[in-house]
Amino acid sequence: MQNNKIKTFSTAKPKETAILISVIGKNTPADIAEEHLEELAFLVRTAGAVVTARFIQRLEKPDLRTYVGKGKLEEIVAYVKEHETDLVVFDDDLQPSQVRNLEQALKTKILDRSLLILDIFSLRARTARARTQVELAQYEYMLPRLTNMWTHLSKQKGGIGMKGPGETELETDRRIVRDKIALLKKKLAKIDKQALTQRKNRDRMVRVTLVGYTNVGKSTLMRLLAKADVFAENKLFATVDSTVRKVVIGQIPFLLTDTVGFIRKLPHGLIESFKSTLDEIREADILVHVVDISSPAWEEQYQTVMNTLAEINCADKTILHVYNKIDRVMPAAETGQLPNWAKKSRKEPSAVYISAYKKINIDLLRNKLLQLVKKRHYQIFPNYLKSSPY
Ligand SMILES: Nc1nc2c(ncn2[C@@H]2O[C@H](COP(=O)(O)OP(=O)(O)OP(=O)(O)O)[C@@H](O)[C@H]2O)c(=O)[nH]1
Ligand SMILES: [Mg+2]
Structure with a gap:
């Protein structure tokens, strides 16, 4: 609630600006498409950013390389060049290769639906149980993406002498993430056991x-x-x-x-x-x-x-x-x-x-x-x- 009598000076950082991108099926009614995008905007606002523009494209299914088609992407690139944009948010989950292609084209932070929801959950989690659950979900989101990145890198660099360090590093990363997942699952099992006892008692x-x-x-x-x-x-x-x-x-x-x-x-x-x-x-x-x-x-x-x-x-x-x-x-x-x-x-x-x-x-x-x-x-x-x- 704002107090009108006391003048305050906010030291908070300006909010991040976000644009929304959504691909919808050819037969989805316009009001439902609009409602979906409104929900994405709500998620973005909940995460603390301001929505400055929305782009919808009707396609049979999202483009494998860049989620939206070529023409639409050009339109979005032009928009991002002209307007300050911190985040580009997609209404579906993106493949790691799509993220890479989009980052290259847009040169901004890219967020997909899962990451956005995970972010909000981590902001909201209060109890040990919820925190552990969110952290576990974050690492599980990360793991296949590390794997993909690794295969991509080894394919790209390939050849003799190139596999070594990259592979070791990513192998280590994957192991760290896997260990972390195992640890969090154990922690969660322990919390769940306590919760089960509590539920049994009632x-x-x-x-x-x-x-x-x-x-x-x-x-x-x-x-x-x-x-x-x-x-x-x-x-x-x-x-x-x-x-x-x-x-x-x-x-x-x-x-x-x-x-x-x-x-x-x-x-x-x-x-x-x-x-x-x-x-x-x-x-x-x-x-x-x-x-x-x-x-x-x-x-x-x-x-x-x-x-x-x-x-x-x-x-x-x-x-x-x-x-x-x-x-x-x-x-x-x-x-x-x-x-x-x-x-x-x-x-x-x-x-x-x-x-x-x-x-x-x-x-x-x-x-x-x-x-x-x-x-x-x-x-x-x-x-x-x-x-x-x-
Ligand atoms: N106009 C109106 N607003 C309502 C009513 N019930 C809840 N709200 C509002 O709807 C918003 C969401 O209410 P919550 O009770 O937090 O909803 P929730 O289902 O617990 O939401 P999550 O915990 O986010 O899943 C709040 O701003 C409420 O004040 C209602 O009967 N009428
Ligand atoms: Mg609630």
Whole structure:
């Protein structure tokens, strides 16, 4: 918050400037393409840079050498020459050879989607577990790239007497990275063992886990339901760690967990290293899937989450779909009346439409959640019925 009375002089460095490059399929609708680029811009802003220009090219698939086609690259080179540009950010992962070609042409720092997301995760990681997970993902991202660089160098330089030093150096690099990965995996296993013990100790309670795309309002809802001080912010990946709180609704206690948000094209290494965080989802009795209904891309985000859940074998769990941020799309939301489009978009009969921010329909949500928790609770504690107030 800015204080108008006190004049402050910022010593912060000016923000880095970034331009965005995206290749999209020939049949992708324009608004979805725009939304994808908007998400990339959001990621860049979250990482702390300013977006100064965007370039989209429609291609069957990205160019093998330079990601975009020749003409588009010339256009971008001309732009970079004329405007100060610190970063060129690509909406996909780049092959090491593509990075090299692009660096040669653009003469600026090149960032691909994975690196950008890894960067944000490392900015956000607070606990030892999250830090270790991110570091592991960073080294795993690095390793195949070292290998490729090595084969490239040995091919390029080749010949007698050229293999020796380069190879040794890169072999050493690779070994260092591999050792580091092994070490981090061990460290993570140890942390996970502790976490598992903690989870086992709380095993006898129903577990509800909030899942959803990044920035949909999971932490805001967690704060509301658990009355807990959970960090929420209008940035992507505000949460990279899970938080657990005990909640009691209608005299039934359960555990509520906030988790890291999903995103389309999540770097594979990141999914791998965040597997243990995803255990929170795997071990949940009930999933509360939070959807940002105000996002033009909500259906795609919905699908990304459902696909990720399927990937970790959680798609057939009990899921309560919660459509959040209705205050942004329905001015009269307080009435609880749904506009026709929302009725049509409703995929599940038990969906709830809420605003975590404006606290709309929260009692309705609490009620629905209570029904599900109760059902599960009595499955775990059949004897509880006798003493139950219901
Ligand atoms: N207008 C509106 N904004 C909301 C609502 N719920 C959350 N927000 C805002 O959306 C932004 C993201 O909220 P978070 O709770 O941090 O979202 P999250 O899903 O935890 O995000 P990550 O941890 O980044 O995955 C914040 O700026 C919230 O204030 C809502 O119902 N209406
Ligand atoms: Mg969050």
